[in-house]
Amino acid sequence: MKKALVVGVLAVLMATAMAASAPQPHVPFTDEDLGSEESMWSLYQRWRGAMLPVHTSSSSHLGDMESRFEAFKANARYVSEFNKKEDMTYKLGLNKFADMTLEEFVAKYTGTKVDAAAMARAPEAEEELELELAGDVPASWDWRQHGAVTPAREQESCWAFSAVGAVEGANAIATGKLVTLSEQQVLDCSGGGDCIGGGSYSPVLHGYAVKQGISPAGSYPPYEAKDRACRRNTPVAVVKMDGAVDVPASEAALKRSVYRAPVAVSIEATQSLQLYKEGVYSGPCGTTVNHGVLVVGYGVTRDNIKYWIIKNSWGKDWGNNGFGRMKRDVIAKEGLCGIAMYGVYSVKNGHKNWSYPATPAVVASY
Template sequence: MKLLLVFLASLFVLGINGQGDDSRWKEYKRLNGKNYNEKLDGGKQENLRKAIFFQRDANIRKHNSGNHSFQIGHNKFSDLTGKELAVFLGTTSPPSPKLHKSMTVLPKRQTRLPTTLNYRNSFCLPPIKAQGSCGSCWAFTAITPLEFDRCRKKRSFSVLSEQQLVDCDTNSTNYGCNGGWYVTAWSHLTTVNGSASEFLYPYKGSKGKCKYCPECKSMVGARVSSYGYIQSKNATAMQLALQEYGPLATAITVVGSFYYYTVGVYDDEACDNLPVNHGVVVVGYGRYNDIIDYWVVRNTWGENWGDQGYINIQRGVNKCSIETYPAFVVSY
């Protein structure tokens, strides 16, 4: 009954605004491979999804008509409920402040910072990956910097296994598809002799039985030498760390507008001063139109999200808590 009332209210609003154009809904379904079989439930699912879509459509149009530094648009998330969207996140609460403080590390090499730095097109970054409807962003956030550092040292690229962490890491903060923490994932990898190659341990998007063999040398794609946090809430320290260590793991707070980002510098105030809920990787930084500083951020929702899988997030103001928990990892 509640969903029906929401649906009817949505149609009423859409009728007033003249936005209930079925052609846009049909085109959206075609582009995103959506198909709701009306014969199965008398059209209830189709009507619900359509109502959600047009609510989002109205929000997108309103946002893009305003004076904002970023734009949003439709994607595979446009007809999902809030509960359904939440499964694409996946960081648990960070370790205790005492542990965080004890591991704080500043880069050793104090060099002059370039105006921009961007590893996005580096040979050592694999194509954008997709976690699917599994809260495993923490595993992807842990693996990408390790892949990069291993590649930079060995001068050859090896794609590593997120599924190993999902299946095998049972640290107190890591729960497979129900969330985890990237730094404790690195701790786990040090105890099991490394990270498996993705070729030998491919991603499934669901938690299964652990199949990793620490004694099997052929299975190991990289090992963790050291890891630690960069000084919290210090953008300059993060820039220096990007130079020294390469891409950095971090956690952010995702709110509604983030799901629909397309271009520009993300600076939504709604994400500030809230608990973090998603792991991402910072791969660079820059300045937009000589006005606003930003981080180049790699997400785990596929190439068809955002700017081909990436988003620019405002730098220097701890936007969405992006500068609170940055961390690095070193391979060997």
């Protein structure tokens, strides 16, 4: 097998050097591709050829090829078995994370820490929230259709990206201008956390975005996935917020809040979410939250499946251009994967005076 691996490595290098087509978000395969070690290796070669332009796994070096292949085989079998199940509301695929074990993936692409003190404060916001959002909200809503959501990006510090997304959204709603802000500045300067140990979006939204403000992305060095010294040496116009609201821990409160503005939340990342391709994600997952995302809307499918629209930070090759749908109004009070346990949204002057359209948005049918 090792000899075959060496030969295969050369084949991969030749194939990828000749490849000129755009990278594929998911590589299709059949049961025949999983039938033997040789056919599986051929599938892996094809996957690497398709994914090399976008593949960012830190373990993708040729010296680690054999262990990458083992992880790929396990994920390919998992995807195949899962997609054969009946009555599932979503599908998995061989995306760019398919050669990483769940442990490796979680270590690299998650890292949100829940602020226990802020979670304890959340129920106190219930009365204020009810007063602000009295009355019914639309059955579906999508902030992408109202100019409040920037395109999905890729990170190794999800807490910073969910915080920045919340600020971008609230600022756009208040000002009518959607400005892409700097996650690297939040990573360097906010004190909310780091790339290695993770962090929390709560101190960013409650503190840093209010007191210091966040620079536009073009006014600060680009995201490096590394902790640097704070480099705000040149005065620039920053986006400042006027506060933040901790969302009460319920899906009903989360829905009302999402109609107010995009909400930073925490969820538990699992193997099925790692390899998510399309549809309404319905688990399996628990409530050991470890990953920060942004809820930018909600809706209902034609089959009457209620869902949240999440903006992830695993690149545009995950899900639908970096966005996904997660099942809404589940039995568990914490919501699916703990999505309703701890949400925070930003507040900016003009927010409360924003005029909501009378007609609900038409939710994208992806």
